[in-house]
Amino acid sequence: MSEVTPNSQATGSSWTSFLKSIASFNGDLSSLTAPPFILSSTSLTEFSSYWAEHPSVFAAPAHESDPAKRALLVLKWFLTTLKQQYASRSEQYGNEKKPLNPFLGELFLGKWEDSAGTTELISEQVNHHPPATAYSIINHPSKVHLQGYNAQKASFSKTINIKQIGHAVLTVPDPADPGEKDTFLITLPSLHVEGLIFGAPFIELDSASYITSSTGYTAKIDYSGKGWLSGKKNSFTATLYPTGKEKEVIYNCSGQWTKAFEIHSGPVKNNSPKNLLESWDPTNSPIAELIVAPIEKQHPLESRRAWANVAAGISKGDMDYVGKEKTKIENAQRAMRKKEQSEGREWERRYFAAATEPDATLESLASNVGLTANGDADKTGGLWRFDAAKAEKVKSQELSEDEITQLAHELLGQ
Ligand code: HC3
Secondary structure, three states: OOOOOHHHHHHHHHHHHHHHHHHOOOOOHHOOOOHHEEEEEEHHHHHHHHHHHHHHHHHHHHOOOHHHHHHHHHHHHHHHHHHHHHHHHHHHOOOOEEEEOOOOOOOEEEEEEEEEEEEEEHHHHHEOOEEEEEEEEEOOOOOOEEEEEEEEEEEOOEEEEEEEEEEEEEEEOOOOOOOEEEEEEEEEEEEEEHHHHHHEEEEEOOOEEEEEEEOOOOEEEEEEOOOOOHHHEEEEEEEEEOOOOOOOOOEEEEEEEOOEEEEHHHHHHHHOOOOEEEEEEEHOOOOOOOOOOOHHHHOOEEHHHHHHHHHHHHHHOHHHHHHHHHHHHHHHHHHHHHHHHHHHOOOOOOOOEEEEOOHHHHHHHHHHOOOOOOOOOOHHOOOOOEHHHHHHHHOOOOOOOHHHHHHHHHHOOO
16 A cells, blocks of 8 residues: 555646656656646755754764764765655655756855854855756765756656756865865765555665775665565665675665664674664754745846746646746846847856866765766756855955846846
């Protein structure tokens, strides 16, 4: 028996036509015309915040001097992010909506202030065809820094299947020598949508993802869902081992990424993990609130400001207005691309730059986890890295009222 209950709005004809359109869709998620009740007013640029909603767990590896334990803390942090990343929009599990498709240059900026200090988030849409979002999250004072980018490649076979393209890189200063840093290369899991037929979509993760470190440890996370006869939804098992020695398990973790999980030392013996080190239960660890500037103080390209009219239309269910407001943005963006082309230039990304040299992290670690050394740049418009100098420059740029009006008009048609 499925745990999913049918969504009454979704039993109608619009949902049936949506299901039919999915069966023939071309893999471009942005081209899916979803019925109004399944449209979200949150843009994909906001999803980058899911990486650090427990800032102290994010910063914890910086306080551990043993490299294997540090790698375990990185694995623990990664596991705690999964619920936020893949299930938080769907608290009742069965309400996953279609996010707004970001425009090139769209920004989502915020910070968390809590016992871990200040953790700063920068998310930017760095490519439009194919769409790719890049992010940088840094915790002060620990200087733990996450950067990465992602795109999605979708296909249809029984349901919507999504392969994530891109990766994340976490750098953690070594507490024994803060001049030195460990680097962790993180792959992104594939996923599929369940519950579509009941009009109650939710995400299930597939196969495996990895984290490999410059200190010689690799974690493999295996995902599984509820089968016909056994298993629980959103399940995983994970092992941490010296890179290349998968059988020499130092730590293992298991549980449900939406619920609780346990961390044990050593390998699993006779199907049962021994030596419990720690348990994680998200209900005991509330997420920190992300602080985002009030809309009127935001840059015109910041997501919630740029999409404010569309979001208002979605919440009122006024789809004509939503359509008109989306078209304004799309037309302005098209005109901008034409202008750039005629002037022989490209849109200048505000915080990120496409690498022009081989990337040292990928060169040394990508082969451990099945990634390519070029970071799949051909599928994401570039191998995107945070550009601290650009970010510094931007900090000192204050826009005048006239500049704000002009930008909103030229880039968003508003
Ligand atoms: C597939 C997805 C868009 C992409 C979302 C990603 C992969 C984005 C990067 C984040 O770090 C992790 C993440 C979480 C959820 C992913 C979304 C789930 C559903 C959405 C589709 C475009 C919507 C499909 C339509 C419908 C009606 C079935 O929900």
